[in-house]
């Protein structure tokens with residue numbers, strides 16, 4: 322049994338206040354300690370090393386589409402609720418000690434708080450979906466906090482996120498020096514009615530929530546995923562089901578039971594999970610590899626500890 326204090330100083334800071342002891346049985350399989358009260362959203366694993374990589378790593382319940390911030394390019398949106406204290410990540414990218422372009426890079430710090438290296442998500446082929454998260458213009462838009470754990474960068478929600486909200490993380494004071502985007506301690510006080518942002522974080526990770534599940538990805542106008550008509554290739558492609566977007570991994574679309582693979586309307590009775598189809602009553606492992614799920618006749622599936630109706634989270 323390992324006390325969290327031995328594992329990571331940041332967790333010590335977070336959990337000591339709440340007198341929570343995190344033991345190694347509660348590590349997330351990658352050596353990271355976490356509380357059972359923290360909601361972990363892991364990146365989707367992929368072997369892709371081309372520009373589709375960031376989208377292939379996007380967890381269910383999120384989408385990448387044009388940002389609500391003018392001129393900001395793409396952004397990441399919640400497609401369902403995420404409770405406060407939800408941890409996304411880690412941020413993917415090249416580890417380097419120098420940078421040509423700092424727009425997608427985070428600093429990673431050593432034990433003594435000195436700069437260690439950058440994790441740079443500039444190149445899509447070795448990055449992941451977190452590279453698309455934009456920076457809030459004001460403290461009122463901000464809904465994510467950056468957490469470094471064991472040399473990796475994570476984003477944690479410090480409030481409940483409802484469907485349709487763009488996920489926005491403050492890049493830090495240096496990033497926007499020239500554009501004049503800055504934060505003062507008073508801004509946080511006004512927003513959170515607390516003196517110290519750390520206090521807000523400490524109090525986000527105390528909710529005991531059930532892990533949740535959504536069964537399709539949503540992408541909007543993501544050209545890398547649209548396979549040119551009549552062309553062979555390894556692009557992923559869209560399926561349409563009741564007018565909503567779903568995406569199948571092209572490789573796995575061989576398993577698509579539809580006769581026309583771009584039309585999922587004929588797939589009733591099947592469940593789609595991460596681009597794979599399952600027949601009604603068929604059992605399969607969820608992407609987290611822990612939960613057993615069963616496909617229902619209506620095309621939805623239920624998993625051991627997953628709740629299909631997340632609305633209560635923000636109530």
Ligand SMILES: C[S@@+](CC[C@H](N)C(=O)[O-])C[C@H]1O[C@@H](n2cnc3c(N)ncnc32)[C@H](O)[C@@H]1O
Nearest residue numbers: 392393394395424425452453454455456457458
């Ligand atoms: C880490 S990337 C975020 C993803 C980016 N929007 C994209 O489509 O690839 C950082 C870049 O996004 C844009 N960006 C992020 N937040 C912004 C904001 N509040 N206002 C304007 N541009 C923003 C800037 O171009 C910035 O250099």
